[in-house]
Amino acid sequence: xxxxxxxxxxxxxxxxxxxxxxxxxxxxxxxxxxxxxxxxxxxxxxxxxxxxxxxxxxxxxxxxxxxxxxxxxxxxxxxxxxxxxxxxxxxxxxxxxxxxxxxxxxxxxxxxxxxxxxxxxxxxxxxxxxxxxxxxxxxxxxxxxxxxxxxxxxxxxxxxxxxx
Numbered sequence: 001x002x003x004x005x006x007x008x009x010x011x012x013x014x015x016x017x018x019x020x021x022x023x024x025x026x027x028x029x030x031x032x033x034x035x036x037x038x039x040x041x042x043x044x045x046x047x048x049x050x051x052x053x054x055x056x057x058x059x060x061x062x063x064x065x066x067x068x069x070x071x072x073x074x075x076x077x078x079x080x081x082x083x084x085x086x087x088x089x090x091x092x093x094x095x096x097x098x099x100x101x102x103x104x105x106x107x108x109x110x111x112x113x114x115x116x117x118x119x120x121x122x123x124x125x126x127x128x129x130x131x132x133x134x135x136x137x138x139x140x141x142x143x144x145x146x147x148x149x150x151x152x153x154x155x156x157x158x159x160x161x162x163x164x
Contacts, residue, residue, distance in 0.1 A: 001098045002064040005107065007057055008044065008071065015068045016040035016060075022092045030125055030150040042151060043071060043088070051078055061091070061104055069095040072104055079121065084112050086122040105138055109164065118164050123148045123157035135160050 008016060020027070020036035020043075027034040047056045055077060061070035073087035086108075089101055112120060122140070124131045140160040148157035 001095070001100055003069065003100055003103070004062050005059045005072070005104065006062060008060040010044060012060060012068075013037075013040050013044065016043055016071065019068050019071065019090070019092060022094075023090050025093065026090055027151060029128060030155065031153045035151075039151060043073060046087075047075060048078055048085075051075060056087075059104075059108075061095075061100065063095070070100065070104070072108065074108065076115070076117070082116060082118040084117045084120050086120060101134065102138065109162075113164050120162045120164065122160050124160060125150070126156040126158060132158065138162070 017036045017040035020034070020039040024034040024036065027039055043058055045053070047053060055075055057074045057076075059072040059074065060068050061072065063069045070089070070091035072089050075085040075087060077083065078085045089104065091101060109120070120140075121143075122135065123146070124135060126145070140162045143159040143161050146157060146159055147154050149155075
């Protein structure tokens with residue numbers, strides 16, 4: 001499937017909320033409930049306390065018909081300089097299983113390397129084995145179990161890392 005990445009802004013809130021509704025299975029898995037409008041706003045505005053909004057990029061993944069089929073949340077220089085954090089890679093259920101996630105990841109790795117990044121980190125919900133398999137297939141390795149925050153809810157996550 002052809003796709004393109006575009007940086008999302010507040011003007012894109014309605015389509016981000018629609019994606020959050022379509023992919024509500026993730027939030028239900030994470031928190032037991034879903035609120036697409038709040039989740040869309042959180043995707044645009046949430047970032048770690050020691051970072052600034054300028055360090056965050058929310059990419060929209062659009063199909064050939066310019067429909068939003070996914071998002072990738074990326075934070076630069078976090079948790080350390082030259083490390084980047086993928087906050088979330090979320091695809092609509094209809095876009096899953098078509099290697100879009102792998103292709104987007106490869107594109108982002110190229111970008112991170114070109115900007116001097118040396119590693120990518122991410123957290124995976126402990127109760128999401130499909131995500132664990134996906135990221136391990138891309139070369140990420142388990143670092144530790146910790147408590148993470150998803151939509152303001154504390155929960156166990158696995159921290160993973162990929163050295164570039």
